Amino acid sequence: MNICVIGTGYVGLVTGACFAEFGIRVTCVDNDLIKIKALQQGKIPIYEPGLEEMVAKNMKENRLLFTDNLEEGVRHSLAVFIAVGTPSDHQGKADLRYVKEVASAIGRTMDGYKLVVTKSTVPVGTGKIIADLIRKNQRKKLPFDMVSNPEFLREGSAIEDFMHPNRVVIGAESDQAKAIMKDLYSPLYLIETPFVITGVETAEMIKYASNAFLAAKISFINEMANLCEKVGADVHLVAKGMGLDQRIGSKFLHPGPGFGGSCFPKDTAALVQLGKSLGYEFEIVKTVIKVNQRQKKRMVEKILKATGPVRGKTLGVLGLTFKPNTDDIREAPALTIIRSLEKAGARIKAYDPAGMKEGKKVLKKVRFQDNLYEAAQGAEALILVTEWNPFRNIDWARMKGLLKRPLVIDLKNMYEPVKMQALGFKYVCVGRPTVE
Numbered sequence: 001m002n003i004c005v006i007g008t009g010y011v012g013l014v015t016g017a018c019f020a021e022f023g024i025r026v027t028c029v030d031n032d033l034i035k036i037k038a039l040q041q042g043k044i045p046i047y048e049p050g051l052e053e054m055v056a057k058n059m060k061e062n063r064l065l066f067t068d069n070l071e072e073g074v075r076h077s078l079a080v081f082i083a084v085g086t087p088s089d090h091q092g093k094a095d096l097r098y099v100k101e102v103a104s105a106i107g108r109t110m111d112g113y114k115l116v117v118t119k120s121t122v123p124v125g126t127g128k129i130i131a132d133l134i135r136k137n138q139r140k141k142l143p144f145d146m147v148s149n150p151e152f153l154r155e156g157s158a159i160e161d162f163m164h165p166n167r168v169v170i171g172a173e174s175d176q177a178k179a180i181m182k183d184l185y186s187p188l189y190l191i192e193t194p195f196v197i198t199g200v201e202t203a204e205m206i207k208y209a210s211n212a213f214l215a216a217k218i219s220f221i222n223e224m225a226n227l228c229e230k231v232g233a234d235v236h237l238v239a240k241g242m243g244l245d246q247r248i249g250s251k252f253l254h255p256g257p258g259f260g261g262s263c264f265p266k267d268t269a270a271l272v273q274l275g276k277s278l279g280y281e282f283e284i285v286k287t288v289i290k291v292n293q294r295q296k297k298r299m300v301e302k303i304l305k306a307t308g309p310v311r312g313k314t315l316g317v318l319g320l321t322f323k324p325n326t327d328d329i330r331e332a333p334a335l336t337i338i339r340s341l342e343k344a345g346a347r348i349k350a351y352d353p354a355g356m357k358e359g360k361k362v363l364k365k366v367r368f369q370d371n372l373y374e375a376a377q378g379a380e381a382l383i384l385v386t387e388w389n390p391f392r393n394i395d396w397a398r399m400k401g402l403l404k405r406p407l408v409i410d411l412k413n414m415y416e417p418v419k420m421q422a423l424g425f426k427y428v429c430v431g432r433p434t435v436e
């Protein structure tokens with residue numbers, strides 16, 4: 001079968017490469033010509049473990065092609081996946097501009113039956129908007145089916161998540177659409193992946209419900225961490241004690257500087273806006289967002305409390321990306337924290353294993369370093385913001401000689417306070433007592 005994936009970002013490129021790995025011939029389309037030219041030469045524009053090898057293999061076997069020509073992609077394909085971005089607009093609603101552009105272009109270029117599948121995260125009702133736009137732009141009346149197939153992959157483990165998902169959600173009306181989708185995902189059927197087959201609206205809602213719930217879990221444990229600090233309790237043990245209850249589960253109960261990334265902030269905002277547009281105030285999600293914003297501010301207060309006035313002083317920051325194993329810095333807590341510290345007069349030296357190329361575009365005053373030790377050299381304090389593996393194995397004896405003061409502020413609780421204390425550091429973390 002031939003399919004095409006429109007949008008070759010984190011989701012589109014992984015989707016295209018993984019379907020090619022299933023043995024399907026995939027044309028990946030993007031209107032960013034620089035990206036397409038790089039991909040045609042086998043260069044991957046994003047950092048995602050394992051992706052480069054998978055793309056190279058499938059290009060070599062002639063199952064994965066890249067083009068900026070949407071018409072070429074659509075004409076040769078039975079199924080057309082839409083995987084373009086759906087960022088927040090100024091009100092927090094999902095901006096459907098790119099989805100609508102693509103829907104109109106599919107309508108204009110289709111030359112026979114197509115299965116049009118939305119992979120982008122879109123608010124309930126978008127399936128209908130896409131179908132209307134396709135109909136409106138068709139040169140002659142041609143049959144098509146609309147499917148919602150939201151994506152749940154996580155950056156940093158995207159291939160594993162696509163190849164071994166917890167579930168596949170398919171929102172479709174017609175039997176033909178369901179049959180094609182099942183065919184496309186047949187390798188996942190073989191490994192007994194649960195499939196949730198629903199209507200289009202329900203599938204669209206499942207994605208927002210899942211992301212909002214996960215965001216709520218993060219905001220919950222962050223609030224719990226803040227309270228633990230006040231009473232001297234250890235949030236890690238609280239989370240462990242809670243998480244062992246199977247009704248709760250241990251995942252997403254790690255306190256930190258708040259959630260970021262290209263999904264949770266915009267999807268929670270979009271869900272609230274969707275409710276508002278229908279006269280419904282989604283109170284829990286509104287609070288989740290508020291708590292998350294406050295958490296980032298609290299982290300800045302925590303840092304300033306530990307360092308004292310920072311005007312003219314240098315601070316070393318480790319981690320810019322919103323999570324490890326990605327180069328994505330969209331809405332990363334590190335950005336808010338660094339900007340606030342700069343506002344307070346601090347000079348920032350920073351290091352991130354993959355996020356510095358993107359970081360340089362938006363953090364103009366930061367001095368980016370070649371490794372984590374250079375970021376610490378001459379700094380008043382070392383601030384850990386993202387839990388990259390190399391930051392879990394720091395040579396503290398070396399670090400002590402580089403820092404001006406033995407002060408470590410760990411916003412991801414990567415180290416044991418007693419160990420840091422024994423090593424002679426003042427160690428400030430989240431939801432656990434500070435040790436000196």
Ligand code: NAD
Nearest residue numbers: 007008009010011030031032084085086098120121151155
């Ligand atoms: P992205 O910004 O990385 O990629 C989007 C791509 O679409 C870009 O390469 C852009 O050039 C391309 N594009 C935009 N308009 C186009 C057009 N008219 N024609 C062709 N290409 C066009 O976005 P992403 O992170 O891959 O997210 C895509 C969607 O998937 C979003 O709705 C997002 O919410 C959802 N999603 C993302 C993740 C994630 O972890 N990133 C996970 C699940 C779902």
